[in-house]
Amino acid sequence: MRHAKWMRDIHLGIENLLLHKLRSFLTMLGVVFGVGSVVAMLSVGEGASKEALEQIRKVGSNNIIINSVKSVEEETSTTAQVRMSLYGLTYKDHQRIDESFETIKQTVPVKLIREQGRLGERSLELRLVGTTPVWFDLVKRPLSAGRILIPSDVENKAAVAVLTEFGARRLLATRNTIGQNLRIGGINFEIIGIVQSEGGKAADIQLPDQEVDAYIPMDVARFYFGDTSMKQTSGSFELKRVELDQVIVEVDKMEDVEATAKGIETMLGRFHNKKDYVMSVPLALLRQAEATKRTFNIVLGSIACISLLVGGIGIMNIMLASVTERTREIGIRRAIGAKRKQIITQFLIETVVLSTIGGVVGLGLGVFIPLLITFIAGMPTVITPVSIILPLFISVGIGIVFGLYPAARAADVDPIVALRHE
Amino acid sequence: MNHSGSSNNGIIILDQAVKTYVMGAQDVKALNGVNVSFKRGSFWAIMGPSGSGKSTMMNILGCLDRLTGGRYMLEEQDVGTLDDDALSEFRLRHLGFIFQSFNLIPQLTVQRNIELPLYYLGWDAQRSAERARELAHSVGLGDRLNHRPTELSGGQMQRVAVARALANDPQILLADEPTGNLDTATGDQILELLVALNQQGKTIIMVTHEDHIAQFAKSRLHMRDGVIERMEGETDAAR
Ligand SMILES: Nc1ncnc2c1ncn2[C@@H]1O[C@H](COP(=O)(O)OP(=O)(O)O)[C@@H](O)[C@H]1O
Ligand SMILES: [Mg+2]
Numbered sequence: 001m002r003h004a005k006w007m008r009d010i011h012l013g014i015e016n017l018l019l020h021k022l023r024s025f026l027t028m029l030g031v032v033f034g035v036g037s038v039v040a041m042l043s044v045g046e047g048a049s050k051e052a053l054e055q056i057r058k059v060g061s062n063n064i065i066i067n068s069v070k071s072v073e074e075e076t077s078t079t080a081q082v083r084m085s086l087y088g089l090t091y092k093d094h095q096r097i098d099e100s101f102e103t104i105k106q107t108v109p110v111k112l113i114r115e116q117g118r119l120g121e122r123s124l125e126l127r128l129v130g131t132t133p134v135w136f137d138l139v140k141r142p143l144s145a146g147r148i149l150i151p152s153d154v155e156n157k158a159a160v161a162v163l164t165e166f167g168a169r170r171l172l173a174t175r176n177t178i179g180q181n182l183r184i185g186g187i188n189f190e191i192i193g194i195v196q197s198e199g200g201k202a203a204d205i206q207l208p209d210q211e212v213d214a215y216i217p218m219d220v221a222r223f224y225f226g227d228t229s230m231k232q233t234s235g236s237f238e239l240k241r242v243e244l245d246q247v248i249v250e251v252d253k254m255e256d257v258e259a260t261a262k263g264i265e266t267m268l269g270r271f272h273n274k275k276d277y278v279m280s281v282p283l284a285l286l287r288q289a290e291a292t293k294r295t296f297n298i299v300l301g302s303i304a305c306i307s308l309l310v311g312g313i314g315i316m317n318i319m320l321a322s323v324t325e326r327t328r329e330i331g332i333r334r335a336i337g338a339k340r341k342q343i344i345t346q347f348l349i350e351t352v353v354l355s356t357i358g359g360v361v362g363l364g365l366g367v368f369i370p371l372l373i374t375f376i377a378g379m380p381t382v383i384t385p386v387s388i389i390l391p392l393f394i395s396v397g398i399g400i401v402f403g404l405y406p407a408a409r410a411a412d413v414d415p416i417v418a419l420r421h422e
Numbered sequence: 423m424n425h426s427g428s429s430n431n432g433i434i435i436l437d438q439a440v441k442t443y444v445m446g447a448q449d450v451k452a453l454n455g456v457n458v459s460f461k462r463g464s465f466w467a468i469m470g471p472s473g474s475g476k477s478t479m480m481n482i483l484g485c486l487d488r489l490t491g492g493r494y495m496l497e498e499q500d501v502g503t504l505d506d507d508a509l510s511e512f513r514l515r516h517l518g519f520i521f522q523s524f525n526l527i528p529q530l531t532v533q534r535n536i537e538l539p540l541y542y543l544g545w546d547a548q549r550s551a552e553r554a555r556e557l558a559h560s561v562g563l564g565d566r567l568n569h570r571p572t573e574l575s576g577g578q579m580q581r582v583a584v585a586r587a588l589a590n591d592p593q594i595l596l597a598d599e600p601t602g603n604l605d606t607a608t609g610d611q612i613l614e615l616l617v618a619l620n621q622q623g624k625t626i627i628m629v630t631h632e633d634h635i636a637q638f639a640k641s642r643l644h645m646r647d648g649v650i651e652r653m654e655g656e657t658d659a660a661r
Contacts, residue, residue: 004546005544008547016529019529328525329527329528329529331525332525332526332527332538333527333538333542334510335484335486335513335519335525336513336514336519336538336539336542336586337510337511337512337513337514337515337517337539337542337543337590338510338514338542339506339507339510339511339542340506340507340510341507342542415486416481416486416487419521419525
């Protein structure tokens, strides 16, 4: 019964709004754009933070990655026929990092070698990754077939390799995968497993793995390929000696990541007189990215709030005009016996109906805009239940907040004054 | 408690009623000590020159305004003790208004206008519609239910207003110059309607300044400067 009464009141409200279709429509537009921008903003923000979380997952939120780089001084040295460069992280560095920090859970040394891999008549330029089984702990990638490196491979200095799915597809084609012999630099490696690789970059963060990786035991890499490599560039030879190309550190607790990174930096600084390494802390990068996004969201949010405010004021303005225009009607209703709160309810319902319809239309707009953004700019956007329900509450709230004053004005109409015949 | 004014059987009793309007420095006493008792089933015409306090009296009787002095008893209830909501409730249950300018709500159909008091009484849509149809019929507008007031003549609009005033089945009808905007013939028809209603037992208080109109009432009350000047007709109920 109460339910039927409300339905009737809302129906009556809609009837009244329909008496001035254009006016109601124009009044509604403010809320339409306000709510539309809130929904759009929420979904863009949501999409961005979801992407950020995705990146954390791929890189490892607790990881610190240290890469060897040729220092700047080295870069600008002689133009002699044969250049020798010696730089980067050492086995000793790795050992020191591994032993010096309580906060570190585990570390993995990485040695990178570019070599051609051959299997039958097929070949592919591989990135040989000499590492330890810990790699697969830190760079978690799903295993497609076989197994990953295990400690006994390291102990036995076994010539075994784990390929990426991409590499495996290129080299093995349709042939049975596991157990094949892959020829790299004249040495036969047995393929023991295949992992899926994310490869490349996720936004502004370099992922540790690549699609053309072949993972082999560290000592095997050292034994067969050594630390020195030679490169011929436009008539000059370049010899370079790098012990480790990368060290990946996993910190136990997320809150210790940044402090540990600082500690490692300080420690490395003591043993390197050149800056021949760079550290990257994905967490810090992500924090930075998220901070930027938060600022972006605050700006967008303020704009959305202002447009909601403008929409609300627009509604209030029109409702005040409507109250003035309908003074006589209000007087009649009051004389007949309508209580103040019934007049308030009548006008509030009209305002809330107006703002809620505006909110629903705005929701449609706010769902459409992110789709457009994703389509045009390729930015990820996510529509969550919150980004749909919240704006609906907001639009009802706007109707109430901005309708209350005009409704109170309506209830204050004195029937004697309103009905005094001209 | 046993005040002299409430000792008789009046449905409406004004006891030393004073209404003062504060207008800047000087006060205007629109009612200046009115004592009157209207019996159930009476039909009064309130007359008097402009500014004599007729409208003020109607506003007071209609529970739209409050006295600044004295007492107003309506259906044995001291109106002065009621708050705004209770006054509304009182109007809704006991009073029907008929205005000079009809005061129909222009955007509502005849049916919706007649249903208005029932809406506030909380009747459901179906019962309200039935009652509105009956009432429209009884005032001779059964075929105009879906018309808007602007599509009706003055006489028809006043009939709708009468139907609306009757919707809540009030004991008392208050009419402020109900024929003021109508030609004589149409006005007479409305008055015949009121006479018939009075014969059915409704108490009717009507303001008019026309003798011809006042003759339809059973009693006449003349006001001057906020006081009752004289009464004529069936005046036994007034003191
Ligand atoms: N709202 C008001 N404020 C001030 N004075 C008023 C008001 N209403 C009526 N009056 C004064 O009260 C007196 C009686 O007015 P009213 O009841 O309207 O008389 P009538 O209806 O008989 O012409 C007049 O002098 C009028 O000016
Ligand atoms: Mg008057």
